[in-house]
Amino acid sequence: MSSKIVGQPGVIEALVPCVEMFQAGLAPENRPVGVFLLLGPTGTGKTRTVEALAEALHGNAKSLLKIDCGEYQMEHEVAKLIGAPPGYLGHRETQPALNQQKLAAVASEKCGLSLVLFDEIEKAAPSMARLMLGLLDRGILRLGDNTQVSFEKTIVFMTSNLGAREMMREMAPEIGFQSAVPIAPEEVAGKLNKVAINAVRRKFSPEFVNRIDRVLTYQPLGAASFAAIVDHEVEHLQRHIVARLGSRAFAVDVPFAARQWLLENGTSVEYGARELKRTVHRHLTQPLAAMVTQGCIGAHSCVRVSVGPDRQSLSLRVGRESETFGSPFPSVLVVEKNRELSEFLDRQMRDAGWDVHTATNAVEARRIATKRKLHAVLVDADLQDESGVALAAQLRRANPQLRAIAMTRKELGHVEEGLRKAGGVAILYKPFAMRDAMELVYTQLREPALERFEDSPKAA
Ligand SMILES: Nc1ncnc2c1ncn2[C@@H]1O[C@H](COP(=O)(O)OP(=O)(O)O)[C@@H](O)[C@H]1O
Numbered sequence: 312m313s314s315k316i317v318g319q320p321g322v323i324e325a326l327v328p329c330v331e332m333f334q335a336g337l338a339p340e341n342r343p344v345g346v347f348l349l350l351g352p353t354g355t356g357k358t359r360t361v362e363a364l365a366e367a368l369h370g371n372a373k374s375l376l377k378i379d380c381g382e383y384q385m386e387h388e389v390a391k392l393i394g395a396p397p398g399y400l401g402h403r404e405t406q407p408a409l410n411q412q413k414l415a416a417v418a419s420e421k422c423g424l425s426l427v428l429f430d431e432i433e434k435a436a437p438s439m440a441r442l443m444l445g446l447l448d449r450g451i452l453r454l455g456d457n458t459q460v461s462f463e464k465t466i467v468f469m470t471s472n473l474g475a476r477e478m479m480r481e482m483a484p485e486i487g488f489q490s491a492v493p494i495a496p497e498e499v500a501g502k503l504n505k506v507a508i509n510a511v512r513r514k515f516s517p518e519f520v521n522r523i524d525r526v527l528t529y530q531p532l533g534a535a536s537f538a539a540i541v542d543h544e545v546e547h548l549q550r551h552i553v554a555r556l557g558s559r560a561f562a563v564d565v566p567f568a569a570r571q572w573l574l575e576n577g578t579s580v581e582y583g584a585r586e587l588k589r590t591v592h593r594h595l596t597q598p599l600a601a602m603v604t605q606g607c608i609g610a611h612s613c614v615r616v617s618v619g620p621d622r623q624s625l626s627l628r629v630g631r632e633s634e635t636f637g638s639p640f641p642s643v644l645v646v647e648k649n650r651e652l653s654e655f656l657d658r659q660m661r662d663a664g665w666d667v668h669t670a671t672n673a674v675e676a677r678r679i680a681t682k683r684k685l686h687a688v689l690v691d692a693d694l695q696d697e698s699g700v701a702l703a704a705q706l707r708r709a710n711p712q713l714r715a716i717a718m719t720r721k722e723l724g725h726v727e728e729g730l731r732k733a734g735g736v737a738i739l740y741k742p743f744a745m746r747d748a749m750e751l752v753y754t755q756l757r758e759p760a761l762e763r764f765e766d767s768p769k770a771a
């Protein structure tokens with residue numbers, strides 16, 4: 312699950328004890344095994360989490376009973392959930408959306424636990440919450456025909472974007488200078504949690520809120536998470552091609568520059584990863600499908616994806632399988648006089664699959680930059696032979712697609728700060744956590760290359 316859900320620390324860990332309780336046979340009687348409320352902005356992985364759990368438990372992401380609360384916006388629609396009482400017109404035709412058979416059908420031989428998801432619960436009519444009270448409290452839902460459905464072997468999930476707007480507002484001042492001020496993630500999480508829970512308390516009754524075991528708050532996704540999701544999508548697309556086309560399958564090569572283009576065009580604070588998935592679909596999956604139907608792609612060939620000359624679209628070219636292709640990871644130059652730090656950065660980035668080059672001075676750095684195709688450069692502002700900021704700005708002038716970050720321990724002087732801003736060089740204050748450094752590289756790579764960078768004040 313952790314490889315499927317990115318950028319949401321703590322979420323998976325919160326689910327584990329609940330599943331273990333069930334598997335150990337120690338789950339409480341007369342109530343669901345667990346009741347979780349997943350909160351946060353759109354496209355941050357709430358629904359995906361439940362699907363990923365279904366995959367983990369039952370080997371199939373579809374093994375869950377999903378109630379789209381958007382379909383129960385009117386009071387009379389809520390009755391569909393439990394079916395009409397006998398004697399009512401159409402009683403026999405109205406199958407309740409929830410019954411014991413349906414619950415049993417989403418468990419598996421591997422695991423007898425059923426997952427029920429009330430998706431986007433804020434959309435349902437108020438009577439839905441009343442109906443759910445008994446379910447959450449005693450683990451029983453009484454249907455229209457007076458039969459009972461037991462939820463003792465289920466985990467009940469509810470998702471909602473209640474409070475998401477306030478959460479975004481809470482985050483907004485930090486997003487701009489994320490680079491310079493690494494706020495403790497726990498602190499952010501705590502704040503967001505509070506905002507979200509307050510929104511829930513305003514909408515639902517105290518009885519309802521009290522029956523929730525755990526509220527999990529999802530955070531807006533960071534740049535590195537978006538990058539990981541693009542990698543997932545590309546991998547998924549490749550597996551799909553192999554599974555569906557069999558002997559006619561072909562390889563798709565999406566080098567880093569193309570992934571970066573997808574990120575630049577698909578990153579949305581408002582729609583989270585949804586916009587990103589749409590972008591991959593529109594610019595990669597659909598054009599590929601068109602090429603397949605036109606018979607342009609032979610078996611065992613490779614489709615190489617690159618950024619079109621106008622940077623407005625991706626271009627897809629069929630090549631031979633044996634061609635050598637671009638790396639899916641960024642290529643980064645680290646210019647740092649402190650060998651220990653440079654070796655550390657080198658090792659960490661390599662572990663993440665990045666292609667790393669290191670230099671200890673400006674002369675060496677220039678030599679590497681002319682020979683290698685680099686995506687980003689991290690420069691120590693205080694190099695021995697010259698100003699690191701000037702070097703970074705110069706490298707960027709020579710290659711406007713290159714993203715540059717100056718690492719500094721102290722506030723830059725007036726002249727250097729001017730150079731930095733004019734040159735579009737981002738700043739990273741030492742000491743920094745590796746995670747923040749890599750996140751910043753991804754953030755920079757996502758920004759359209761020629762835009763000026765935001766001013767990033769040092770932590771107060
Ligand atoms: N944190 C995440 N990790 C991995 N993929 C994600 C994440 N958030 C969103 N996605 C991708 O975006 C899609 C939409 O996310 P979803 O879980 O439906 O969002 P919501 O939070 O609105 O329920 C998912 O199917 C998944 O592919």
Ligand SMILES: [Mg+2]
Nearest residue numbers: 357358430470
């Ligand atoms: Mg959802």
